[in-house]
Amino acid sequence: MGGKMHRHHLFWPLVVLGALLLFNLIYSPDFFSLAVRGGNLYGSLIDILNFGAPLILVSIGMTIVIATGGIDLSVGSIVAISGAMACLTISKGTDPSSVLLVIGAVLASIALSIVLGMWNGALVTVTRIQPIIATLILMVAGRGIAQLITSGQIITVSNSNYEYIGAGSLASLPFSIFIVAAVLLIASLLTRRTAIGLFIESVGSNPEASRLAGLRSRTVILTVYVFCGLCAGIAGLILSSNVSSADGNNAGLWYELDAILAVVIGGTSLNGGRFYLMGTVIGALIIQTLTTTIYMIGVPPEITLVVKAFVVLAVCLIQSEAFRKTLITRWKKRNYPAEQEVTRHA
Amino acid sequence: MQAPILQMTGITKRFPGVKALSNVDFRLFPGEVHALMGENGAGKSTLIKVLTGVYSIDEGTVTIENQAVSIGGPLEAQKAGISTVYQEVNLCPNLTVAENIYIGREPRKFGRILWNKMNKEAARLLKERLNLSIDVTLPLHAYSVAVQQLIAIARALSISAKVLILDEPTSSLDQNEVHQLFSIMRKLKNDGLAILFVTHFLDQVYEMSDRITVLRNGELEGEYLAAGLPRIELVLKMIGKDLKLLEELPKLSEEAGAAAGSIMITASELGRKGAINPFDLEIRKGEVVGLAGLLGSGRTEMARLLFGVDRPDQGKLLAGESGSPVKSPRSAIELGIAYCSENRKTEGIIDDLTVRENIILALQAARGWLRPISRKKQDEIADQYIKMLNINPPNPEHLIKNLSGGNQQKALLARWLLTEPELLILDEPTRGIDIGAKAEIQKLVLSLAKQGMSVLFISSELEEVIRVSDRVAVLRDRSKVKELGGGELNQQQIMQAMAGG
Incomplete structure (x- = not known):
């Protein structure tokens, strides 16, 4: 029974997340406490979910791209562009508190994100540029596009309806959590209830054999980049609405790297093939918890990245079966030095 | 008659579960082109890999010029005078011709590479040994595959020049290029080089080789003079049939014509x-x-x-x-139309997916992603074909990569039968x-x-x-x-x- 649990793909990510939470609990006993203020729940756990929402969204899209054997480096830039587009639309409106204006802004951002995803997908499928280079183009140029939209300024908006997306509450929980849940649900249904999940895994695992089995691999690949762009776009909306402003330079900075990390921690191989959406969500939560922990225990800001790097390295090593095996063999050898001696002489 | 330059005696090579070579003798004389023939799995490539040090020998001896040698790796093979040119040219396309020939052995002085000397020597080598006058300072990819092939030979010659192994050198060349290669092989042969020539083209075997060694199922079938071995005999020996012993096997198929x-x-x-x-x-x-x-x-x-x-x-x-x-x-x-490829590893199975998913893949692809086959139906299909084709282990949720080759093949057959082609x-x-x-x-x-x-x-x-x-x-x-x-x-x-x- 224990052996079976061991082999489940969510086992190690959950262990790591549990260990992080346990550390927090020991360090600050009121970490798990939730308070109700003004009808809304407050607490560190809620913060992790709330602030982690954009990363989870981006990571979900990234998972599906990586499953096809690709990668999308441009998600951070799409986050910035989407936020900039929404804030620009709202700031240009005559009635800054109108609901219609917010809907228009959201639709414009999402449409733009889809177009950007198509651009990535077209570069990969039509011009056959390697995904890492194809998306690097938008990663770099995207920051410029975001600056262009905001004219190099930070656009600040004050529209309570727009704020609701990233800072509002529903049933005493942050609204962003519901957005993430909805996207996760849709992604799970699409990939597990239709055949698209099978096609993605097939194309990612063996593109040539998939072609010979009659799969339209180009369409599949184009679709995953569009979906990834869409996820990044929604993340951009949450992020910019949370602070009621759009910063073309810094919004979503390094998100692509955190997202890739979340995917890998979640158990999806960078070589493509099998993918695990729930694993990715846990991976993203691990990263967000880690960030919160580092702030909470008061690591000096100049070394937070180094601390984060070491924890991530440890997480990756724990997940690696080869590493665990080596560790165990070493441990056993150390316990029985005499036995080793005998075999060496024999 | 001269003594052979290379003599392999009683070579045996085992892999887990298979004997790839058993007690094979092989010899090469200076100044001859020797063809190595055999069908798939006959042991040709194993023999070449043993000779070039890629594999170690389990039993048997190799002597070169009457000296016993043990070839521990490709580098030692080169030192012993054995060089190989493979079917796919394995040089660096973005380095120059001269660099490719001398890479790792550049003429140096105080650690500095003498580029002029290297280029001159490369040009001279190509001119004298291969009758090839080209600009050696251009990158390799500026030249056709045939010329690249010759450059690979030049590299082999410059390293050591007793035994040259050409492993299917002609398979990506056109007619004229093949003739060019052959004229150079003749020249090298006259220079006293021993050439081991592997090819699938019977015409080329008879055009070029003096002697033929046939392997079958990892065993030596025999060594023959090309002139004394009619083509049909060669084919029979490769396939392992004796013309006299051929009987009409009971034919299962009905006569054509009526059914067409x-x-x-x-x-x-x-x-x-x-x-x-x-x-x-x-x-x-x-x-x-x-x-x-x-x-x-x-x-x-x-x-x-x-x-x-x-x-x-x-x-x-x-x-x-x-x-x-x-x-x-x-x-x-x-x-x-359905096509069950011969290369099931690269063109057939999807490693990461289960047997069930592999079976339904082609049908699902034809239906499109919006009309998924229900899980219940998938299980039924998988069970039905696993039973029909006797796929082992009979578990549809096994990853296909863990199945044996034969069972993978059956799963692929199921994939295509399901599409009712x-x-x-x-x-x-x-x-x-x-x-x-x-x-x-x-x-x-x-x-x-x-x-x-x-x-x-x-x-x-x-x-x-x-x-x-x-x-x-x-x-x-x-x-x-x-x-x-x-x-x-x-x-x-x-x-x-x-x-x-």
Whole structure:
């Protein structure tokens, strides 16, 4: 029974997340406490979910791209562009508190994100540029596009309806959590209830054999980049609405790297093939918890990245079966030095 | 007679579960071209890898110029005077010609590379030994594959020059390039070099080689003088048949003619440069057409054209009753064609998926992603085919990569049978499968044909081809040379056509 649990793909990510939470609990006993203020729940756990929402969204899209054997480096830039587009639309409106204006802004951002995803997908499928280079183009140029939209300024908006997306509450929980849940649900249904999940895994695992089995691999690949762009776009909306402003330079900075990390921690191989959406969500939560922990225990800001790097390295090593095996063999050898001696002489 | 420069005696090489070479003798004389022949799994490449130090030897000895040597790795092989040029040129395309020839052994002074000296020597080497005057300062990729091949030979010569192994050097060259290579091989031979020549082209074997060694199933079949070994004898020795002992095997397929229905697929003057010369082929409904030919004769290339995997550069291919052209694998599938590839690892199975997912993949692809096959239906299908084809272990949730080759093959067969094709192309469907399963697959093919399915059956095993086929098309050296049917369909006729000449 224990052996079976061991082999489940969510086992190690959950262990790591549990260990992080346990550390927090020991360090600050009121970490798990939730308070109700003004009808809304407050607490560190809620913060992790709330602030982690954009990363989870981006990571979900990234998972599906990586499953096809690709990668999308441009998600951070799409986050910035989407936020900039929404804030620009709202700031240009005559009635800054109108609901219609917010809907228009959201639709414009999402449409733009889809177009950007198509651009990535077209570069990969039509011009056959390697995904890492194809998306690097938008990663770099995207920051410029975001600056262009905001004219190099930070656009600040004050529209309570727009704020609701990233800072509002529903049933005493942050609204962003519901957005993430909805996207996760849709992604799970699409990939597990239709055949698209099978096609993605097939194309990612063996593109040539998939072609010979009659799969339209180009369409599949184009679709995953569009979906990834869409996820990044929604993340951009949450992020910019949370602070009621759009910063073309810094919004979503390094998100692509955190997202890739979340995917890998979640158990999806960078070589493509099998993918695990729930694993990715846990991976993203691990990263967000880690960030919160580092702030909470008061690591000096100049070394937070180094601390984060070491924890991530440890997480990756724990997940690696080869590493665990080596560790165990070493441990056993150390316990029985005499036995080793005998075999060496024999 | 001179003493052999290279003598291998009693070479045995085991891999887990297989004896790749058992007690093989091989010798090479200076100033000769020696062809090494054998079908798939005969042990040719193992012998070459043993000789070049890629594999270690389990038993046996190697002597070079009467000195026993032990070859521990490719570097030691080079030091012993053995150099190899492989089919795919393995040089660095973005380095210059001279750099490629001298890489790792550049002439230096105080650690500085003497570029001028290197370029001059490279040019001189190519001119003197290979009659090739080219600019050695250009990158390798500026030259054709044939010239790259010669540069690889030049590199081999500059390292050591006693034994040169050419492993299928001609398979990616056109006629003129082959002639150029041959004239250089003759020159090197006259210079006293011993050349081991591996090729699948019978014509080239007889054009170039003085002596032929035939391997079969990891054992030495014999060493012969090329002049004293008729082609048909060579083919018989490679396949392991004795002409006198050939009996007519009971034929399972019914006589053609009566069963032949409307035309399923027509290829006219279909061809692709470097793959297969233009051919005509017609397959009718309910007919089993066999493809016979030695390894490398163009069987797989023909199948790939018919399924739209590769694009033909000439000719026409029409499929189905409507006579639509085949543009891609997908359009082929839509026209009712299925293709079970010979390379199941790279072109067949999807490693990461389960047996069930692998089986339903082609059908699901044809249905599109919006019409998924329900899980219940998938389980039914998987169970049905696992039972029908006897797939082991009979667990549809096993990852396919953990199955044995034969069982992977059966799962792939299931994938295509599920699409209910009108024409099924089977490329070596029984390779690596045990005898019982082989007979099952042959029976299955015949029963499918009876139900009206057309089958193109490709196999190295002649008995099998003859047993199931109504008609057999014979390929030699990438051309379709003959089509045999009815009374002419026997092993002797086929082998005569395979050997040609």
